[in-house]
Amino acid sequence: MRLGVSLQPRWPLDDGAAVLRAARRAEELGFDHVAVGNRLLDSGFGLDTDPLVLLAAVAGATTRLRLLTSVLVAPYYPALVLANQAATLDVVSGGRLILGVGTGWNPDEFAAVGVPVRERGARTDDRLGAARALWSRRPTDFDGRFTTLREARLGVPPVTSGGPPVWVGGASDAALRRTLRHGDGWYGTGADAGDLTGVRHRLRELADEPEHADRLTLASAEFLTPPGVPAVTEAPGRPLGGATPTAASVADDLARLAGAGLTACTLWLPIAAEHVVEAMEWIAAEVVPQLP
Incomplete structure (x- = not known):
């Protein structure tokens, strides 16, 4: 299993x-990726920035670390802008971007950007369909519900063939169908082994061919407050290792997730920014050596 860490605390x-x-430091410690979420308005906790902008800075500060949007709210971005920004980051990072996407949920943010919240699913499909077309074909024609392209040539083609890998968030049937239609992977939040088994089963049921579902990466953000590090907010789900985690209990939970098919895990740390490096060092020194 590839482990990453969220850069979500308020720096x-x-x-x-x-x-x-x-x-x-995450790169030095051997983590696979770092992740940044997508907020436009102050959430009260966390780094409320544009993920593509921040990850571009991270790309310049690192050489190997993969860069995950966790998750980018696709309806906030016009399709051409999203495709071009993601392709740009794919180029300048040397192909390290993973585009985690979701439909979003915050009605205040949707109102602020002038996008009807009831259209968020349809607009996500539109954005991803257009982006895939722009990344794959030059010139591109595309007819979507909200986007029409004729002989379009994206300003910068991605260095990753077909564009950066797309991980689609959400566990509803609509989200799973979107994963099958547009995604290279599924991205959960706080999933346990039973959830993963259910998602794998449902993806196979919804796929035209079961092999289409089997090719997908299964990834999830999981919550962790290392022992001795104070939490500044309550995790929105069961934390790895339980209420009083140890390195062994965290490793056991990660092993169960890996056994259920999880291949990439983003650790979401509900702690203050000044403790993030300390937490990462504990994970690398105490948890990682116990993983199978």
């Missing part, structure tokens, strides 16, 4: 490079 505004130093 000090008077030290904007702190998040970049944390990303470099």
Whole structure:
């Protein structure tokens, strides 16, 4: 299993490079990826930035670390803008971008950007369909519900053939169909082994061919508060290792997830920014050696 870490805590505004130093430390410790979410308005906790902008800075500060949007709210972005920004980051990072996408949920943000929240699913499909076309064909014709392209040539083609891998979030049938139609992987939140088994089974049921479902990466964000590190917010799901985690209990939970098919795990740490490096070092020194 490939382990990554979220860069979601609220970093000090008077030290904007702190998040970049944390990303470099994650790379030194051997983590597979770092992840950044998508907020336009102040959430009260976390790094409320544009993920593609921040990950571009992380790309310049690192050399190997993969860059995950966890998740980018696709309806907020016009299709051509999304395709071009993602392709640009794919190029400047040397193909390290993973585009985790979702439909979003925050009605205040949808109202602020002038997008009807009831159209978020249809607009996500439209954005992903157009982006895939732009990444794969030059010139491109595309007829979607919200996007029409004629002889379009994307400003910068991605270096990754067909564009960066897309992981689609959500566990509803609509989200799973979207994963099969547009995705290279499924991306969950707080999934346990039973959830993963259910998702795998349902993807195979919904796929035209079961092999289409079997090719998908299964990934999830999981919650973890390392022992001795104070949490600053409550995790929105069961934390790895339980309420009083140890390195062994966390490793056991990760092993169960791997056995159920999870191949990439993003660790979401509900802790203050000043403890993130300490937490990553504990994971690398105490948990990773116990993984199978």
